[in-house]
Amino acid sequence: MTAVLSVRDLTVDYAGAHPVHAVSEVDLELHRGELLGLAGESGCGKSTLAYAMTRLLRPPAEVRSGTVTFREPGGDEIDVFGLGGEELRRFRWKRVAMVFQGAMNALNPVISVRSQLEDVLDAHEPGLSKQERRRRCAELLELVGVDRRRLTSYPHELSGGMRQRVTIAMALALRPPVMIMDEPTTALDVVVQRDILNEITRLRTELGFAVLFITHDLSLLLEISDRIAIMYAGRIVEQASARELLERPRHPYSVGLLSSFPSIAGPRREMHGIPGHPPDLGEPIAGCPFAPRCPYRRPVCDELLPPLTPRDAALVACHAHEPSTYGVPAPDALLRGEFHPVAEAEVVS
Amino acid sequence: MTEVASRNGIATLEVRDLVRDFVVGRERGRRQILRAVDGVSFDLVAGQTLALVGESGSGKSTVASVLAQLIRPTSGTIRLGGKLIGTRGRALRRYREEVQIVFQDPFASLNPFHTVDHHLRRPLRIHHRAGSKSEEDEQVLQLLERVNLFPVKRVAGKHPHELSGGQRQRVAIARALAPRPSVLLADEPVSMLDVSIRLEILNLIDQLKTEDNLAVLYITHDLATARHFSSRVIVMYRGEVVESGPADEVILAPKHPYTQLLASAAPDPRRPERRTQLPERTTQLLERRTQLLEGTTRGEGCRFAERCPSAMPVCATRPSLVDVGTAHQARCWLYDGAAGE
Numbered sequence: 001m002t003a004v005l006s007v008r009d010l011t012v013d014y015a016g017a018h019p020v021h022a023v024s025e026v027d028l029e030l031h032r033g034e035l036l037g038l039a040g041e042s043g044c045g046k047s048t049l050a051y052a053m054t055r056l057l058r059p060p061a062e063v064r065s066g067t068v069t070f071r072e073p074g075g076d077e078i079d080v081f082g083l084g085g086e087e088l089r090r091f092r093w094k095r096v097a098m099v100f101q102g103a104m105n106a107l108n109p110v111i112s113v114r115s116q117l118e119d120v121l122d123a124h125e126p127g128l129s130k131q132e133r134r135r136r137c138a139e140l141l142e143l144v145g146v147d148r149r150r151l152t153s154y155p156h157e158l159s160g161g162m163r164q165r166v167t168i169a170m171a172l173a174l175r176p177p178v179m180i181m182d183e184p185t186t187a188l189d190v191v192v193q194r195d196i197l198n199e200i201t202r203l204r205t206e207l208g209f210a211v212l213f214i215t216h217d218l219s220l221l222l223e224i225s226d227r228i229a230i231m232y233a234g235r236i237v238e239q240a241s242a243r244e245l246l247e248r249p250r251h252p253y254s255v256g257l258l259s260s261f262p263s264i265a266g267p268r269r270e271m272h273g274i275p276g277h278p279p280d281l282g283e284p285i286a287g288c289p290f291a292p293r294c295p296y297r298r299p300v301c302d303e304l305l306p307p308l309t310p311r312d313a314a315l316v317a318c319h320a321h322e323p324s325t326y327g328v329p330a331p332d333a334l335l336r337g338e339f340h341p342v343a344e345a346e347v348v349s
Numbered sequence: 350m351t352e353v354a355s356r357n358g359i360a361t362l363e364v365r366d367l368v369r370d371f372v373v374g375r376e377r378g379r380r381q382i383l384r385a386v387d388g389v390s391f392d393l394v395a396g397q398t399l400a401l402v403g404e405s406g407s408g409k410s411t412v413a414s415v416l417a418q419l420i421r422p423t424s425g426t427i428r429l430g431g432k433l434i435g436t437r438g439r440a441l442r443r444y445r446e447e448v449q450i451v452f453q454d455p456f457a458s459l460n461p462f463h464t465v466d467h468h469l470r471r472p473l474r475i476h477h478r479a480g481s482k483s484e485e486d487e488q489v490l491q492l493l494e495r496v497n498l499f500p501v502k503r504v505a506g507k508h509p510h511e512l513s514g515g516q517r518q519r520v521a522i523a524r525a526l527a528p529r530p531s532v533l534l535a536d537e538p539v540s541m542l543d544v545s546i547r548l549e550i551l552n553l554i555d556q557l558k559t560e561d562n563l564a565v566l567y568i569t570h571d572l573a574t575a576r577h578f579s580s581r582v583i584v585m586y587r588g589e590v591v592e593s594g595p596a597d598e599v600i601l602a603p604k605h606p607y608t609q610l611l612a613s614a615a616p617d618p619r620r621p622e623r624r625t626q627l628p629e630r631t632t633q634l635l636e637r638r639t640q641l642l643e644g645t646t647r648g649e650g651c652r653f654a655e656r657c658p659s660a661m662p663v664c665a666t667r668p669s670l671v672d673v674g675t676a677h678q679a680r681c682w683l684y685d686g687a688a689g690e
Contacts, residue, residue, distance in 0.1 A: 041543040189404035190570060194614035216544055222618030246618055260545050263619040264573045264612065265601060271577065273548035277513045346497050346516055346549075348504045 003029040003071060004210050005053065005096070005178055010066030012045070012052050015059070018282040022048040022061070024234040027308070030178065032073075035204065035211045037221035037242070039257070040231035043278060046214050049231070050180050053212075054096055055080060055088060070095055073177070093124055097171035099164075101183035106167045107155040113141070113166055114151040120173040140169040145199055161192035165199065172203065180212045185220070197224055219261040222246050230254050233278050233289035240314035249337055250316040252294045256339040275341045288319065295342050296320050296334050298327060360392035360428075361564040362416070362448065362532050367425035369411050385411040387588040389425075393532055393564035398555070400567045400575035400596065402611070403585035409568050412585075413536040416566070417450040429532075446476050449525035451554075453537040455517035459509040465520050466505040469493070472527035492523040495560075496553060515546040522553065526561070533558070536568045551578050572615050576600040581676075584608045587652045590670065594677030604679040606657045651682070659683055 012023040023045040030036050040046045051057045053068050068080040070091070083091050100106045108116060117137040121128055128136070138148040144165040155163055164184060171179055181200075185193040201224065204211060215221060221228055222242050229239040230253065238251040249255045256274040276293040279285055288294070291301040300319050308317040319326045320334055333340070369386040386408045393399055403409045414420045416427065418434075418441060427434045434444050452458040459468060469489045472478070479485035493501040496519040509517055518538060525533060535554060539547040555578055558565050569575050575582055575596065582599040584592040584607065592605040603609045651657070654664040663682045670678040671685045 041545060190572075191404065191610055191614045194616075217616065218544070219618050220616040223616055242618075257545055260548055262548070262573045262577045264576065264615055264617045266619060268577055271548050272552070273550075274545035275549055277515065277543075277546070341549075346519060347499050348507065348512065348516060 002032050004032045005030040005212075006067075006069045006071075007049070007053060008067045008069070010049070010052060010068070011064040012048050012057065013062050013064050015062050016282075020282045021234055022281060023052065026066070026234075026236055028229060028236065028239075030210050030212050031227075032177065033204075033208050033210050034226040035213055035224060037225035037228040038212060038214045038231060039216065039218045039221050039228060041216055041278065043281070044231045045234040045281075046231050047182055050098075050182050050212065050214055053080070054092065054098055054180060055083070056098070070178075090124070093120065093171075093176065094174045095176055096178040096180060097174070097176040099167050099171050099179060099181040099184045101186050107163060109155050111154070112151070113153050113155070113158075116166070117141070117151075117170060117173065120170050124174055136173075140173055141166070143172065143203070144169045159192070160188050161195055164188065164192075164196055168196075168199070168203075172207070175207065176209060178210050178212070180214070182214045183216070184213075186215065186217070193220075200224075218257050230257070233285070234281055235289065235317065236308060236315075237290065237317045238314060239308070244313045248314070250311055250314055250321060250334075251290075251318045252296050252320070252334060252339065253290045255334065255337050256293075258337065259339045272339060272341050274339070275346060288317075293342070295340050296331055297342075300325050300327070361395045361430065362393040363426075363428040363431075364392070364412075364416070365390045365426045365428075367412065367415060367427070368423045369408075369415055369420065370423045384588055386415065386422075389585070389588075389590055391583055391590075391593065393566055395531065395564050396558065396562045397581070398558060398565040398567050398579040400569060400579035400582045401585060402569055402572060402575050402582060404570060404611075406587070407585040408588040409585050410536055413450060413534050413566065413568055416448065416532075416534055418444060418448075419450075442476070446528040447530050448532040448534065449528060449530040450534040450536060451518070451521050451525050451538050454541050455514055455521050456509075456541070458521050459517055461509050463508070464505065465493070465507050465509075465512075468520060468524050469505075469527055472524060476528040478528060488527075492527060495526065495557065496520070496523045498523070514542045515550060518542060518550055519553065522550075522557070526557065529561075530563070531561075532564045532566070534566045534568070537570070538567075539574075540569070540571075547574070554578075572600050572612060573617070584611070589652065589680060591653065591681070592677075592679045593670070594674060598674060598677050604673045604677070604684060605653075605681050606659055606683075607653045608679075610656070651680075 007026055007028040010023055010026045014020040014022055026049060038046050048061065052063055063081065070078040070080055078091065114137055117140055118133055121133050121136060137151060141148050141151060146162055146165050150158065185196050188196065213221065213225065225242045227241050228245050229236050230251065232253050238254045245254060249258050259271065260273045262271055274293050279289050287302040287304055288306050291297045294301065304325065306317045306319045308315050311321050320330045323329050367386055367389040368384065371383045371385055372380050373383045374381040389412060391399060401409045401412060415422045418436065429444065429447055435441055466489055469492050470485060473485055473488055479488050489505055490501040493504050498504045498516060498519050538554065539550050542550060551574055554565065557563060567575065567579055579596050581594065582596045583590055584599065584605065586607050592599055592603065592608045599608060600612060603612050649667060650665040651668050654660045661682060668680050668682045668685060670680045673679045673684045
């Protein structure tokens, strides 16, 4: 598998009196044509990572270190952080397009659907004739399953699902090999969400682009992704194929997250989430950032940051899988994918 | 036909034929009416949770607002402990003692200027739940203990912004418990919270239900937790109840085509037969749906007909709720013996 987009050692801070380390030392590869899921809860840095990959970060966000590399089909490499004004403009949308969560906010309310689609073509393919442009807009709309008569509609005249389809059509306008989708279905009802997911799956099969799909909804990712990366406190704590992650989650946070989603059809049983909350990323963290919420915590977890290490078919950042530092073999309960919270009490600091 | 839960016990709160209209505009001087809730009936039973599910705009939150007496019903009756409820003055205060609500957004439902202590002390005082100041102090701390927020004294002194979303929702639950209600309305209590803490909050509500023998209405769009945390489920579509019955039956073997659609659309990676593709039937449904604008028609017939794969000529007439199993009903002509006549 060749990577179309690679992130190396990326660290992003939000500057201030107490800088917040939103993304820390992240390595990630998006392979050509795959759907890579990026899961994590609010504040874990997943959107910051996506924005950094597309150079959309604005101060106070600052890239402290790292590189993002885009690979052309021919093998030429583009250093994304090295792009200047005009090069960057041409890189965006042509090579990497984005779809954001609030389709309502991503579209301009006072401009018709046609004008917004035309804008994209105008900006990036200025040579097109008016007729050609109109034809392309209609095609794009039909590609995402919206009637071409909707071209003259304004965003408020469309349902939430249709609006999100229009933003996907805009992202597809230049047929980019990479789409970054940040919570594209979160604000939608479950039926419409399913509808959009099917559309994305279908378009991906037809057009062959790769997707970085960001969401807090792990159960959804497990269904649609080829591979999944799980983020916690600015770091990737586990990365594996969707199947592997579902069947053999290795990081206690992944285990806890998986058990936080009851299965619709599964047996009724006692279920737990993960008590507690993520650490303050403005404070230095000595050991594993998940340690305070972890039922498998041992002294080493408070002292040493576990590196992301290959374990069979997965990458995991957890001491429990390294007997030499953990002191004992990985607990059976962890290997069985069980998560028994440390305490029921919610302690306020 | 009504959702009569008294088969299982004595109803604490009985809701019958609830209707709520909203004026949504004027056309040629005539008021345009949107019927957000249309003839909804159900019972809330002590010690049991009833889940009310549906997508946005189905009217489920309007039901909660009417039950909390934040808005008045256009018609219909609500009985508490067998008696018609009072709607003003002392009777309203009495009602609020008994029926409490937890809202969706714990960031908006707590006053940022006041401490946790203030939020809990107010209902205790308003409803005369403490005889003395020291008793009141003690009850504030007890409430925090009941929702597992520790150390209690320290939490009491905090302002909402010093707490996480889950902690705030625990405070909102403690506040709802303060008047010692018999009915708890939980309107999407976890949908604003991070996924990892949702189950903890639902477990807490479940535990309090058992401890206090509360009748709980759990409003949600999430079928999985609706099934796991309730004994019965009601499904609403565009203001009407389209299906109601035992939780396992409604979610695992849904009868109404809309409930079937909801159940098949919900993500569930543990459902092995579908990794990426939907069963053909649902795909067809979705294709029909794609071409339709939401909420444009509201005719006389079945409201789901335009999206329904089983639509028949008779669906132009409004179906009624018919029995499809034990204490299980669906509003669909497919199950109405009269349809063939």
